[in-house]
Amino acid sequence: MSQDFRLDSVGLINRDIKLSFKFNGKKYFGYEGDTLASALLANGVHLVGRSFKYHRPRGFFGAGVDEPYAIVQLYRNNETEPNIKATEQELFEGLEARSVNCWPSVNFDIGAINNFLKIFLPAGFYYKTFMWPKSFWYRIYEPFIRKAAGLGVASIKHDKERYEHKYEYCDLLIAGSGPSGLSSAYAAAKNGAKVILAEDKPRFGGSLLTDDVNIGNQSGKDWAEGIIAELKTMPNVVVKNRSQIFGYYDHNMLVMSEKVSDHLPKTKKYHPNKRLWYIRAKEVLISSGSIERPIVFGNNDTPGVMLSSAAKEYLKVYGVLVGKNPLIFTNNDSGYETAIEFQKHGVKPVILDSRKNPESEIIDEAKSLGINIKNSYVVVAAQGYKKVKSADIASISDDKKQLGKIESITCDCICVSGFWTPSIHLASQSGNKTKFKEEIDAFVPGTSKQQETTLGAANGVFSLEETLKTSFQKGRELSKKITDNDKEVSIPNVVEKKSSKHDKFWCVPLPAGKNYKRFLDFQNDVAVSDIEIALREGYRSIEHVKRYTTLGMATDQGKTSNLNGLQLVSEIENKVVPAVGHTTFRPPYTPISIGAIVGREVGKHSKPTRKSPMHDWHEKNNAVFVDAGVWLRPRYYKRGNENLFEGSKREAKNVRTNVGVCDVTTLGKIDIKGPDAAEFLNRVYTNAWLKLPVGKARYGVMLREDGIVMDDGTTTRISENHYHMTTTTAQAANVLSHLEYYLQIVWPELNVNVVSTTEQWAGAAIAGPKSRDVLQKLFPNLDVSNEGLPFMGYMEGDLFGVKARIFRISFSGELAYEVNVQSDNGDFMWQKIMEVGEEFKIQPYGTEALSTLRIEMGHVAGSELDGRTIPYDNALEGLVSKKKDFIGKRSLQRVAFTADNRQRVVGVVPLDKKTSIPEGSHLVKDANAPLPNPKLGHISASCWSVEYDNPFSLAILKDGKNMIGEKLFVMSPLKNKVIPVEIVSSHYVDPKGERVRS
Amino acid sequence: MLYIKCPHCGMRPQIEFSYGGDASVKRPELNKEISDQEWDDFVYNRKSLRGKHLELWQHISGCRQWIKVERDTATHEIFKTFKADEEVA
């Protein structure tokens, strides 16, 4: 295998393990330890994509998280993921990747026509062009933009990978394992602090991996390795590579995404793909380093133009030459460091330095190596379409306004250094008001907002010696505050070459007669001319300029473009940069997989599943389940080929004629105890509760303070100071909080305690004319006659050795009982009921039959108590006490609530007695009235009445009281139905309620 | 995500709590004649302050106690937390 651009024996890759991979269908080789970017560059591949707007050819610009161009679609283990930075993706055997943003191929891209139409695509182009005619947007513009633009395709398959969330607490969280991260972590760890050190790259060490420095008589890289090795042995330290801290939230909580498996061909068994860490830290040390800034010049987006630090990293970490004829364009000493590395490895670079006559140790070294240096020289434009072939260069005047004669120089890459931008994102997210530091032309963190300290290059400190000194000190000082230990650590001596001042120069002027595109934002194709247009059109705020031009809005979040954009705005506006200010840094710092954010909460795990103790029995007996909040409830018990309609009708009919049993375990249950319990209930419910005797149940309605019905249910007085309250399944948690609120905050003087007992009791409702026979068989020793256990009566009994509570209450409108036993005995109870009920033709019934039974009885439930109705609307005004006060009573005097034509629950029957009425349909007077047709009410619940064998619905209807007998229309545009109906009483069956008392 | 000191349980993450609104609102006494305006102020009208605000939270996934939290609505800084019956100093 020949890799034309790979050096022998240089770098940190493992040459013993060769990996094969495919890019755009073509097969290549790389080594273990490569990124996709370094492996492609080793093979001489520079063209990796097309730009967003003009579809210009794009190569590699950086070597890490700052990369704006090299975004690929990744294929791994039969899955695909978009928006992957080739510079971050580690190589594995069998990796496949494709360019995005080009169609049909990266080499021949139709969208590149945009490049030649670029005068038509200036700033705000999308806003201006695609706004009219409005009707074109969905049909023509949007599909076109989607096809042409896009940064990859999301998989529509179910993601088989697993993602985890983890909560962690620590004393010091350290973001970045460069010199400042390592030394502060080391000092803090020695003081016994609980430390988490996070590094986004696979290798620890940050700039120490590439900088030619010496710490404690070792190379920077060796020193870093030693520190990491020692930290890993300490029990109070967690070191994590491939882990990006991407968000700094309130109260010192940070979120980190750990790539557990992305570097492997396949996720290991039991391993997650990614792990999201929620870390609450006492102190946060931000040692996230800095990112090199580009200098703006003509065609500066041509493949082969890249950051000089990236070129150095490709060489020193991966043994890869980004070119064999490099041109270095710099305004500071960093470019020289890259040039020296090239020179040392047999490649002869040329340096263009915008400075006139800089002097420093680094420059002296470059000179002594015989490197060709041109001072006061700049790159005017890169030449070459899919790859740099040459550069137009010129001398530049001292005021940086005049260019000399343009010369052409042959080169195959242009390595640019426009000095360094501290990575202040995390500090800014924490709320830190950043400040502009003149000496480095960049923003640095100001006063700490939360418990955060920024160190080293992220704080604008570029001297290694100073960085180590302050970082050791900070680590020691902050950990001492927490652990009280104060262990001295000696600060190693540092040998680094002194550098000279950078040149405040960031943009090469256009030569007369040329209109080269000079890009600021490489991913979003924002050029100098776009910003000029935006300002000319009156945009002033940097936030508006950003949105109008999309500067810094791409997936790289302007890591390389922000400052140059600010420089340009401040220059045109004649303001200083700090007066322009920067746009807000928002999390995430870098794109995070949606899967990692969602974690394990997918599919069945998106919420807990609650099952009643009788669940297994239901399952064995062909129950078809339905989600009721977090509960699984039988909807009906399928017999043979029955469908839902047939099955539920059979079950409901059997309740009306024989007896049925329904699992009502899911009902909310609250135990209420204390000497003031009766008084409390009297305030909570709308009806009177002070005189309820022991051993009796009562139906109650509770309101919110705004007069709207909150919930209903029965409450039973078990003993003098002990009540058992039931709530609807859906409102159980809210009602408990509601009661606790009044007891703890509003009326703390009441001596009452409440506790949820929903999980403690299993419940079975036995309903139907033969329910008393079943009950008598269950409790042969009890008097369950109409006199012994009257309607709304309560007694305790012994169910074949199991303690049981028996309530004579009814939801179905039939003679009915509810039996509760401790949850553990629920299954036993159920089986006994089925056993003794057999001779009475007992059948279990599900929620569908339950609904049918309550609807045709006109019993209101959740669909009527929908958070918009008052007692009157539900025909419950008889339960509203006129004598006493209760929660929400005062609101019932509101004008709208007392109006004569107030809405009210009614029954609805189709005139043809055949057509089922869809729930949610509207009631109107005239089906042919012009739209919007005035709505009189809505259908809240529908069923097929088993009593009358025709459809029946409940509705909340305006002036419902006076509408009985009226003929209206039900309209459901969703189901395309218009049904003539008659309004009837909501109490369709047994209006006098004789059955429940029989 | 906020980090709230429950006076009964200690420092706990926000996900254990539910928000209960302005703690300075006092429910009118039962059986007392009050004007529509007073009642509206109690049920609906809230100041929506920017800055220091006393609010109710319930430690719903913990001790289930309602507590008072003095919090800055703009910066999210929490100054102090109180038990339901504790006087706010």
Ligand SMILES: [Zn+2]
């Ligand atoms: Zn608590």
